[in-house]
Amino acid sequence: MDDGLLIVISGPSGAGKGTICKKLLTEMDFLKVSVSATTRKPRKGEIDGISYYFIEEEEFIKRIKNGEFLEYAKVYGNYYGTPKDEVFKQLKEGNDIILEIDIQGALQVKKNYPMGVFIFILPPSLKELQNRIEGRGTDSKEVILRRMECAYDELNYAFEYDYVIINDQVDKATEKIKHIILAEKNKAVRNKAIIRKIREEL
């Protein structure tokens, strides 16, 4: 059996990654989520082991040294990382995993697992991005300013990704990603086992 898909949803903060991922998980029930580890404090409503694995910085650094992360990054003073073992186990079992991560993390995953499907979510405009970050009401003015500056720099990375989705309407953006996921399942390189089987029959 061929491996499942590792679908990496990434893009600037406020582009709408989270909303899109939630919608995808509802509408494509075969998708599994990868839970990240972080040293950031839980936001209201976030649950340990579901939203994130919330761990202390000392423990996080120990795991980095042990090579236990598929990717990790320090963003706005906090560490975020994806545990390798969980993800690889799921892929080997043929499960499709969705990974919502920032751009630094996505580029590391690409290096460690180039077979992944890398999708970059773009805001339709700078103004819209600012509105969304402010509307979330979770960040200080300073943090918002830093996020906006980052977004500008991060656009340079769009071409490191396989796909780029402009998130002007969440429904439309989600539909596009659904097509991508269903299309990627038919990639020749992902169907070596099946093609081999037909050839043997012939």
Place this chain on the structure above:
Amino acid sequence: MDDGLLIVISGPSGAGKGTICKKLLTEMDFLKVSVSATTRKPRKGEIDGISYYFIEEEEFIKRIKNGEFLEYAKVYGNYYGTPKDEVFKQLKEGNDIILEIDIQGALQVKKNYPMGVFIFILPPSLKELQNRIEGRGTDSKEVILRRMECAYDELNYAFEYDYVIINDQVDKATEKIKHIILAEKNKAVRNKAIIRKIREEL
């Protein structure tokens, strides 16, 4: 504006390329078809300039020498080819072109236009392939035998393609190709103009 998609539908004779292409053209009305040139005699119901451009061998060879074909091949004693000028003009205008061609032709197109979307249609089994070719009732026993031998060899080329579709049910196979077409439109390399625009606004 970025170029349209050149969608190349290929695979062994009898795999169902033609039926799938007809269905795609009905269900995705933005797709345009590329009309091939051939020296083969028209089958019943085929119309010159729509099914094919039916031309004489002398004229065909002249056009090969002039480099007027995106691809050409001699198959079962007849020449088949895709005129370059028509296809490139359509792509530049942003139109998506669908090209139904044999494997030799598809590999040439890949060399000349690697930005194309290369889709390999596979029969679910050898027996099914034989049933289909015989059911068509247009080929002699000798031709059928040659086609079957070719199909076996041609399976080796599956990995030269981007996607592989097993055509066990035409509806399902067509659905998969629709996902591929809609997904490919979001490829980062195909959206340079749009990404540049957003970056300039930011």
